[in-house]
Amino acid sequence: MDLNLNLGDYPHRVIETVRFSETDMLGHVNNTVFGIYFEIGRSAFLSKIGFYKQVEVSVVIVKTEIHFRGMIFWPGQVEIGTRVTETGRSSFSVEQILVQEDRVVGGSISAMVVIDPATSRAIPISDIVRSLLAA
16 A cells, blocks of 8 residues: 555544553554544545535445554544545545554555445446535
């Protein structure tokens, strides 16, 4: 994965508190929780741009790649940076990074497909949704 490690290049950012329950016997956040943090970032991004207000469309993830770059510790917070890197006919790519105390601890690239919620089939991205993703 060719990941951009500069948090400033991710226009949408949210901060999530690390919970003790997310740690494992080794004293750091379990690797499965990284995916949850990325989901929080994607959901917050799509909500903020108004994607979920588009009742005629929905979205599904068809591929997610996670790169673990370091450990996340409790107590603390993790900052989740999110950006759209590509927009195709019916899909778009989301790149994300996780940062704790100025350390990039993880990255993710997800391929997402816009679907018709009534049929669950891929549909072309409308001009309205395309403009939301570009904002």
